[in-house]
Amino acid sequence: MPELAEVSRIVHFLRQHLVGKTLSKVSVQNDDIIYGKAGTTAAEFQKAMEGKKVVGAGQQGKYFWLAMSSPPHAVMHFGMAGWLKIRNADTYYYRTDKPEDKEWPPKYWKFLLETDEDPKTEAAFVDFRRLGRIRLVDCPAEEIRKYSPLKENGPDPVADKDIVTEEWLAKKLRSKKVPVKALLLDQANISGIGNWMGDEILYHAKIHPEQYSNTLNDDQIKELHSALHYVCSTSVDLLADSEKFPADWLFKHRWSKGKKNASCMLPNGEKITFLTVGGRTSAVVPSVQKKTGSVAKDISSDDVSNAPSKSKRKRAPAIKEESEPDTSEEDAKPKKTEPKRQNRKSIKTEDEDEAKTKPVEAEPSNRRRSSRLRK
Incomplete structure (x- = not known):
């Protein structure tokens, strides 16, 4: 998306x-x-x-x-x-x-x-x-x-920088007990962040996506706020052209998931794993993103080995992964989660409901139609 x-x-x-x-x-x-x-x-x-x-x-x-x-x-x-x-x-x-x-x-x-x-x-x-x-x-x-x-939607981190302050973010995080990745994806909290941007922000902030939002300490919140504005502003300034994204971004190396003989790691050898948070597949670098507080669940090796493959998107010089949480009036409202029920999604989307109930038109055959920027 x-x-x-x-x-x-x-x-x-x-x-x-x-x-x-x-x-x-x-x-x-x-x-x-x-x-x-x-x-x-x-x-x-x-x-x-x-x-x-x-x-x-x-x-x-x-x-x-x-x-x-x-x-x-x-x-x-x-x-x-x-x-x-x-x-x-x-x-x-x-x-x-x-x-x-x-x-x-x-x-x-x-x-x-x-x-x-x-x-x-x-x-x-x-x-x-x-x-x-x-x-x-x-x-x-x-x-x-x-x-x-x-x-009904939250502030835009680029258009509303004066609203999305460190103090505002701290209050938002501590007012909820949800995985931090799920909080970022909920459009009622912050507008515009989807799966790849959420992963990139948390990677730069060195925060594990499953950690409950209300367990982040002051230093982590400061890092998250900085990473949020860095990733959003940089990608917008570059007009979403992935070829121009910084070489050290997780984005450059996260797309080998589930592919045969593909290496799921960064150039420095740090391993990239995949897990589901808030109903979304997340790319995580465990050696960087440590769990420093309670989390929604612990991941197992199955989360990595059984992750489905995704097509690769390329940016042409002359030109959702999985679906992201949509922002209709219905799903823009804050979502309640029950952490003890591991199979409950913290965000339900209009896109997902439509995709399940209305297979309305056939996808064009033999066409790469990815919804994520890929190198």
Whole structure:
């Protein structure tokens, strides 16, 4: 699933290619899930957007929006596999070399936008899994974050640095007894952090993902706060281009899980293991991330040897793992956990529910469709 860094990448391109331009034509395809579950219809979206000028683009975590010259405004979420393509622009963050990926309009499009300039700019929201969300928010553009679904979510660590202070983080951690990884992934706490970013933050903070949040000491909280801002700001500044990520990041070496004859270790020889925390598979370096307090459970060798394999994503110069916790109005609320019940997930996601109950469209055959940046 696109996380804070990847969504920031698309906002960058929206500002570059669409902001300041008028939408002369908006084409839509009706979808009762992508539009309907967000409380609107394709026809309503078309009517609200066509003929208006795009005056801004913004982001809060995994949500992003287009601010129009008059309300309502489009607020969107990519779900597990959605994306926004701009014709002849390098918006994607993984390699795609299939001829059909060059077609326009692209397959599985939900809306197409065309500007009134010459040459025109064309953009498309695509989602073959139909787990993304497109909605209209009727409010002044500067107040979008005060309305659902954004108001139910936590602060964005990049946009809201003045809120996500060390003191704020300490209070948040000590107010809950949940694995620290699960707390980071819960969008009601902090917006935008998904699986790979959560692992990277905890690796740099030298904190074990299973350790209960309320057992972290002052020094650990300080390190976590520093790592949180370092990973989020760096990945956003680099437009989620993994080729430019620092060489010492866990991200560079975490993708060999479950692959035959693959080495699950860092270049310095430190072993990478995998376990499940809060319903998510986590990459951990035990020699660095020590358990210094009570944890949700102890891992065994089975957590490593039985971990499923994942496809590898590449970033092309010219271009969720597992699903991440989505941030719909329903799952943005704080989740309660029961630590003694080891099989209970601390976060339940809209994406996971949809994926289990609605196999709505076939995934394109013979295509690498990863939702994680990989080297």
